[in-house]
Amino acid sequence: MTSAELANEREYVAALYARLDALRDEAAGELLKVRAGNQGGTHQNRSERDAFARIYEDRVSQLTEIDERLAFGRLTLDDASAADSDGVTHRYIGRIGLRDENLQPILLDWRVPQARAFYQATAANPLGARARRHLTSKGRDIVRIDDEIFDSALLEGDTSALQGEASLLASLTAQRTGRMGDIVATIQAEQDRIIRSELRGVLVVQGGPGTGKTAVALHRAAYLLYSHRERLASSGVLIVGPSRSFLQYIEAVLPSLGETGVVLSSVGQLFPGHDTSADDAADVARLKGSAEMAPLLARAVKSRQIVPREASTVEVNGEKLVVEPQLIRNAMQRAWEGRKPHNVARAAFNKAALSSLARSLAEQLRARGNTIEDSDQAWLREDIRTSYDVKVLLNTAWMPLTPEKLLQDLYARPQWLATLTGDWSPAKRALLHRERDADFTVSDVPLLDEAAELLGEADNKGDAEKRERKQQRKRDIENAEQAIRNMGVEGLVDAESLATGFEGFVERGSTAELAAADRTWTYGHIVVDEAQELSPMQWRLLLRRCPLKSFTIVGDVAQASAAAAATDWDGALSPVFGDSWRLEELTVNYRTPAQIAETAESMAIAHGLVVTRSRSVRSSEWPVDIRETPDVAAAVLDIVRSDRALDALGTVAIIASASQADDLYATLATDLRGGIGRGAAGLRRAVAVLTPQESKGLEFDTAIVVEPQLIVDEIDRGAAALYVAMTRPTQRLHLVASGAIPRGIRTP
Numbered sequence: 225m226t227s228a229e230l231a232n233e234r235e236y237v238a239a240l241y242a243r244l245d246a247l248r249d250e251a252a253g254e255l256l257k258v259r260a261g262n263q264g265g266t267h268q269n270r271s272e273r274d275a276f277a278r279i280y281e282d283r284v285s286q287l288t289e290i291d292e293r294l295a296f297g298r299l300t301l302d303d304a305s306a307a308d309s310d311g312v313t314h315r316y317i318g319r320i321g322l323r324d325e326n327l328q329p330i331l332l333d334w335r336v337p338q339a340r341a342f343y344q345a346t347a348a349n350p351l352g353a354r355a356r357r358h359l360t361s362k363g364r365d366i367v368r369i370d371d372e373i374f375d376s377a378l379l380e381g382d383t384s385a386l387q388g389e390a391s392l393l394a395s396l397t398a399q400r401t402g403r404m405g406d407i408v409a410t411i412q413a414e415q416d417r418i419i420r421s422e423l424r425g426v427l428v429v430q431g432g433p434g435t436g437k438t439a440v441a442l443h444r445a446a447y448l449l450y451s452h453r454e455r456l457a458s459s460g461v462l463i464v465g466p467s468r469s470f471l472q473y474i475e476a477v478l479p480s481l482g483e484t485g486v487v488l489s490s491v492g493q494l495f496p497g498h499d500t501s502a503d504d505a506a507d508v509a510r511l512k513g514s515a516e517m518a519p520l521l522a523r524a525v526k527s528r529q530i531v532p533r534e535a536s537t538v539e540v541n542g543e544k545l546v547v548e549p550q551l552i553r554n555a556m557q558r559a560w561e562g563r564k565p566h567n568v569a570r571a572a573f574n575k576a577a578l579s580s581l582a583r584s585l586a587e588q589l590r591a592r593g594n595t596i597e598d599s600d601q602a603w604l605r606e607d608i609r610t611s612y613d614v615k616v617l618l619n620t621a622w623m624p625l626t627p628e629k630l631l632q633d634l635y636a637r638p639q640w641l642a643t644l645t646g647d648w649s650p651a652k653r654a655l656l657h658r659e660r661d662a663d664f665t666v667s668d669v670p671l672l673d674e675a676a677e678l679l680g681e682a683d684n685k686g687d688a689e690k691r692e693r694k695q696q697r698k699r700d701i702e703n704a705e706q707a708i709r710n711m712g713v714e715g716l717v718d719a720e721s722l723a724t725g726f727e728g729f730v731e732r733g734s735t736a737e738l739a740a741a742d743r744t745w746t747y748g749h750i751v752v753d754e755a756q757e758l759s760p761m762q763w764r765l766l767l768r769r770c771p772l773k774s775f776t777i778v779g780d781v782a783q784a785s786a787a788a789a790a791t792d793w794d795g796a797l798s799p800v801f802g803d804s805w806r807l808e809e810l811t812v813n814y815r816t817p818a819q820i821a822e823t824a825e826s827m828a829i830a831h832g833l834v835v836t837r838s839r840s841v842r843s844s845e846w847p848v849d850i851r852e853t854p855d856v857a858a859a860v861l862d863i864v865r866s867d868r869a870l871d872a873l874g875t876v877a878i879i880a881s882a883s884q885a886d887d888l889y890a891t892l893a894t895d896l897r898g899g900i901g902r903g904a905a906g907l908r909r910a911v912a913v914l915t916p917q918e919s920k921g922l923e924f925d926t927a928i929v930v931e932p933q934l935i936v937d938e939i940d941r942g943a944a945a946l947y948v949a950m951t952r953p954t955q956r957l958h959l960v961a962s963g964a965i966p967r968g969i970r971t972p
């Protein structure tokens with residue numbers, strides 16, 4: 225690399241920033257114009273102008289925010305027709321695409337097909353590229369360039385220029401902030417292939433800890449939103465993660481890639497209106513997650529459609545009428561024929577029962593010598609409908625139900641549960657027992673959803689309104705597309721944002737907002753992270769959210785530690801997707817230094833876990849530190865202090881089983897005061913105290929794993945939990961124990 229080359233790049237990137245500033249000024253000018261013209265016209269004209277004003281505002285802030293690392297790469301391509309005297313063309317790759325005044329591209333969005341070679345070219349398969357250059361910037365300035373040459377003709381005898389991994393290593397050793405950042409500048413070829421894999425079907429990405437599964441899943445979401453904007457704008461993308469703290473950790477990645485229209489949800493939040501984070505004991509969670517809960521709930525609903533054992537007498541306007549059980553049974557039969565959910569079918573049941581009752585009443589009155597014309601049927605029906613006795617009779621036979629009530633009854637009424645589970649042991653039934661007012665747990669969420677599916681909406685009006693809202697959203701997007709064509713601003717604004725701008729017209733909300741609040745919403749694509757943890761009931765829920773079965777599923781079966789989790793993909797996925805899913809593997813560990821990864825893998829293998837071996841891209845200077853001491857808290861404090869002395873701004877996780885974590889936090893908080901936090905709150909502090917479960921998917925400069933043998937012994941699937949804990953650090957791992965050190969750790 226010569227200083228002249230660096231100077232050239234500085235000049236080019238400075239010109240890109242100049243263009244960025246000009247575009248921003250232009251958008252700001254347009255905004256002023258739209259605002260100035262914002263009087264008069266029809267209501268619709270005004271509303272459209274409001275919408276455009278919002279678009280320009282967004283555009284201005286997007287162009288302002290993109291300032292960091294606007295351009296990060298350059299491809300050198302063979303091009304005989306190029307104006308360049310060397311017969312080569314350069315293409316710059318960045319976070320957004322830019323064109324000059326003559327509409328010639330001067331910067332390519334990283335997601336366009338022409339940018340593929342930047343991520344995938346190799347010397348063996350250069351994909352038309354002769355060289356690739358990584359640009360490292362500080363603020364707006366380029367401070368370093370690193371070249372990879374695929375064509376020997378371009379080498380100037382100096383092969384030390386082959387240092388493509390330099391910017392990757394720089395980003396990997398950078399201090400962790402407690403929030404995940406994007407990796408657009410350094411996406412690796414095996415990752416890029418997964419990111420750009422086609423939208424259709426089910427893609428499963430398996431990889432050991434730190435292989436970039438989460439990073440890849442998020443960049444794939446950004447890629448799909450960009451490449452399939454038309455389809456995904458109105459249906460939306462859902463990203464599911466294991467916990468709120470995990471969502472907090474990843475939430476900045478998509479906005480930094482310019483994508484805000486996704487729904488992020490933890491598994492505990494997938495049933496709108498409930499936000500759960502606590503879970504049941506392992507054996508209870510395992511039962512609640514098992515597929516046998518689906519037929520049990522179906523039986524529970526069916527058993528709430530009750531044919532009376534004996535005839536009953538109802539009073540209608542002073543007239544006594546005997547109602548035989550057969551009349552109710554027949555009405556139920558009619559309702560079942562419609563194959564509708566319980567609350568919806570109830571309307572058909574009521575209708576059929578009321579008609580039969582009206583007929584019986586008419587016959588009874590006629591038998592007594594009254595004249596009843598056909599035209600009198602209507603008021604007879606009305607009399608029956610408003611009769612208190614009839615209401616009680618029909619409601620007892622077919623009560624409207626909510627998912628919450630169904631589940632609470634099932635848990636709090638052991639006798640009813642017993643009638644539904646004749647083949648269960650009493651001990652198994654007891655697992656479900658709990659008080660009616662107990663809080664719902666994460667494992668209840670898919671059961672609530674299953675129940676809601678079986679029950680349907682209690683009032684059909686709600687259903688109709690939701691359908692209308694969805695249709696309206698589709699119409700808004702079509703109108704927005706038309707408006708964009710009319711105003712000649714294609715490429716500047718997208719229909720999704722413009723349609724959202726129409727909400728001034730009627731308060732409707734963005735696709736993401738609508739989707740998040742609506743249980744019956746079906747998404748265009750779903751990304752599931754830490755997917756190995758999902759139970760069969762959770763998979764059923766997710767499938768209902770995307771019947772088109774367009775999924776990206778990432779995880780590591782060796783890290784499966786939830787009670788109802790699967791230990792192989794086939795077992796987890798075949799009941800949901802059959803064999804129509806494709807598997808990709810990630811094999812390079814970007815997070816954990818080699819000596820830590822090896823120790824963790826050795827422990828995992830010694831405990832019988834099937835790990836996907838991966839290659840660490842680096843090692844760090846700190847060997848795994850094992851401390852055996854009777855005073856664990858003092859040792860942890862000592863390690864935290866020396867770690868802070870080594871790296872005052874780094875992040876530290878203290879990972880301990882639940883029985884230890886709270887006490888440790890209480891002890892350490894006295895010494896570390898505001899610098900330490902428990903659970904998700906710890907992620908905003910220098911030191912976080914977490915259980916292995918809470919640490920899932922996260923990473924820290926240093927991890928201190930406390931009483932590792934207790935983690936193995938106390939937690940269901942404890943070895944997997946310890947494997948998760950040991951693979952969190954990017955630099956240093958300490959193990960502190962007053963008791964035994966788990967098998968496999970001393971002999972890496």
Ligand SMILES: Nc1ncnc2c1ncn2[C@@H]1O[C@H](COP(=O)(O)OP(=O)(O)OP(=O)(O)O)[C@@H](O)[C@H]1O
Nearest residue numbers: 407410411412433434435436437438439814815921
């Ligand atoms: N191509 C890349 N360039 C730079 N950093 C990367 C790249 N790929 C992954 N990383 C970094 O490696 C770390 C681990 O990535 P990530 O959290 O996505 O791994 P994971 O496979 O989901 O791990 P786990 O299974 O342990 O949750 C993150 O800091 C991520 O930013």
